[in-house]
Amino acid sequence: MTKSDNLNPSQPDQPSVLISQSSSGAGSHQLQQRTTTEEADAIADLAQPMSKSIEVVILGPNLPDQDNHWEFHVHVAGCTTLDDPLYDRHAEDKAVVHRLRSLREATLEAFSPSEFGYDPSNWPDFAEDLKVCDCVRWPGEVRHDSE
Numbered sequence: 001m002t003k004s005d006n007l008n009p010s011q012p013d014q015p016s017v018l019i020s021q022s023s024s025g026a027g028s029h030q031l032q033q034r035t036t037t038e039e040a041d042a043i044a045d046l047a048q049p050m051s052k053s054i055e056v057v058i059l060g061p062n063l064p065d066q067d068n069h070w071e072f073h074v075h076v077a078g079c080t081t082l083d084d085p086l087y088d089r090h091a092e093d094k095a096v097v098h099r100l101r102s103l104r105e106a107t108l109e110a111f112s113p114s115e116f117g118y119d120p121s122n123w124p125d126f127a128e129d130l131k132v133c134d135c136v137r138w139p140g141e142v143r144h145d146s147e
Contacts, residue, residue: 052139053099057082058110059090072110076135102138103127 057079060072075082077097087094100106104123111126113119118126 053101054136054139055097056100056106056136057094057097058106059087059093060110071129071131073131073133074106074110074136075133079133079135081133081135103130103132106130106132 055077056074057077058072058074062071081087082094098106098109100109104127107123107127107130108120110130111118111123113123116126
């Protein structure tokens with residue numbers, strides 16, 4: 001039986017330790033596996049219930065002849081703005097619905113670290129190229145009326 005004894009968010013610079021022990025405790029065999037803070041964050045994200053996610057579509061990238069040609073747009077699935085003829089060229093993108101919980105997840109989905117060759121912990125560098133439309137409200141996000 002595996003126990004997750006130490007996923008300690010209070011020490012973000014220290015790796016977390018997962019300890020595996022037999023269910024009976026006999027033999028006291030222990031295997032330590034170090035997991036980075038980034039991996040611990042990913043595990044915590046997976047543990048959150050999917051009810052805390054929203055369905056979005058990610059459109060893009062924009063056309064190469066545009067100044068912002070690497071920009072992607074994020075809309076809530078079913079947003080009426082997507083009916084605009086401007087989005088007709090993104091029919092395939094509109095058909096793919098993603099269940100996501102955060103800007104981080106949207107960024108990692110649009111800019112796959114393996115495809116773009118970067119460390120996932122650097123996702124904020126890529127988030128600036130996501131245009132998150134007004135229809136999107138991430139779970140737990142609080143907006144003021146002026147936004």
